[in-house]
Amino acid sequence: MKYDFIIAGAGCAGLSLLYRILQEPTLQNKSVLIIDKDTKSSNDRTWCFWEKNPGLFESIVHAKWNTLAFLSTDFEEKLDLGSYTYKMIQGIDFYNFVLNFSKKFSNVTFLQERIVAITSRENSAVVKTAENSYLGDFIFNSTGLFNPKITEENSLLQHFKGWVIKTETPFFNPEVGRLMDFRVSQDNGATFMYVLPTSATEALIEYTLFTTTVLEKETYNTALKKYIKEELKIENYSISHEEFGVIPMSLAKFEKNPDKNIINIGTAGGFTKASSGYTFQFIQKDVSEIVANLKLENNLNRDTSFENKLYNWYDRTLIDVLLSNKLTGEAIFTKIFQKNSPEKILAFLGNESTLLEDLTIMTSLPLKPFLSSGIKQLLKKN
Known part of the structure; x- marks a missing residue:
């Protein structure tokens, strides 16, 4: 059997994509196979994120805050988040929510198998597990199969x-x-x-x-x-x-499209923000874009926008400053929170800020270490 979509990995990215596919009337009858070695039956993680309005998963938000404190040895302040709300979702609530919703659809199949390889064909792609092989028009991968080498240097x-x-x-x-x-x-x-x-x-x-x-x-x-x-x-x-x-x-490059008909999502696709580790909302934006393209039958091969290239450069610069010990994390974040409004900071960290807001954030930090690291990252081919 050939599936329309195969989702390799049933974590946050895989299940978020599944839920959005099933929410879209033009896609909800497509055949979907989800493969993961785990059953997603334990509360193995907690996601925290911020957004301005009620989101797609608002009904399972476990707790929320409009005020957060920042504390360091030199600075303490309670932060009014303005138009943003900081939210928490527990892993088990998220898994149960999506899995229970997907039970309504006979065209959705779950398999508990260990994925060992994903390969591309001319008009399809194949997921190989320890037990079988499965063919799909598109494979959305959130496993680590295509991840770059992570080292202490990068x-x-x-x-x-x-x-x-x-x-x-x-x-x-x-x-x-x-x-x-x-x-x-x-x-x-x-x-x-x-x-x-x-x-x-x-x-x-x-x-x-x-x-x-x-x-x-x-x-x-x-x-x-x-x-x-x-x-x-x-x-x-x-x-x-x-x-x-x-x-x-x-600083390593995570490929969005490692091969034809294979699309990396979640951390595998580079949607964990390098400078903060925040992932949940970046996944939601990505899978929303994927579903919009599937609906329009657009090409799923994705080029990084100029705005996202700019944010990637900011992230890489910060990582380089920390890796090279030019400044401590405490010093950097203290300066940012001392000199900027919480709303602007969250917009910046969420890749939602304007260029003027970006400049305001950057000028609140010591120039020399960030300038040298920024130039270094601009000159890199990756």
Whole structure:
């Protein structure tokens, strides 16, 4: 059997694309095969993002904030996000939402198999698993099969350990989250804590680092315990959920179209923002564009727009500054949050800012290190 679409990987990107296909009347009857080695039955991650209006997945937003705090050794402020709202979606809620919706469609097939290869043909492409091979007109890939080589020279890793903790008595203000708290040891590199309270007695506490290598497992736990005790002043709590993740923040080039009839999505397609690790909203914009092109039967081979090339250059410049230790992460983000409005910062980080806003952000940072890194990245062919 030949499928109209094969989605390789049922994570955020794959399921977001599936949901948008099934929402589009001209596409919802196409035959779709989704292949993943996992069942997507566990709460393995949490996505946080910001947007101005209710989004496609608004019904499963677990918590939201209009005020976030930024804290460093030199600067502390509660940030009014203006027209933006910071939102949290739990992985299991997202998986269940899309999987339950897709059950209405007999033309959608799920397979739990391990993908080992994806190859192109003249008018189709093939996914090979450990058990079988499957033919499709287009394959949308979110696996790591086409990923560039990630090294300590070309990439930082955003790695994090998160605990959802519950306190015995009310402690948190669920109206205010901590977006970044740099008042922790910076010995390993750019390091900060998130604190996102979902009620007066529950919050996600996440220890996050931008470094070239991950840490020993117990180091994350030690840092979380220390922060909860010494900074949050919480002695009695229980841990109801744990999660760990590693996201590449890379100068390496992620291909959008590695071969004919193969389209990379999600991190595989370069839709994890290199300078911040944020992915959820960039995936939504990408898959929305894909569905629009499928609806119009346009060519799916995608060139990067000038605007996105500009944002890619900004990202690469920041990564180079951090990799070369010209400035610390704490110093960079402190300067940005000291000198710019939260709304402009979120627009900039979300690739939604104007050129004038970009210039405002850039001029709030030390010129010399960013100029040298920016020129270096402009001269690179990648």
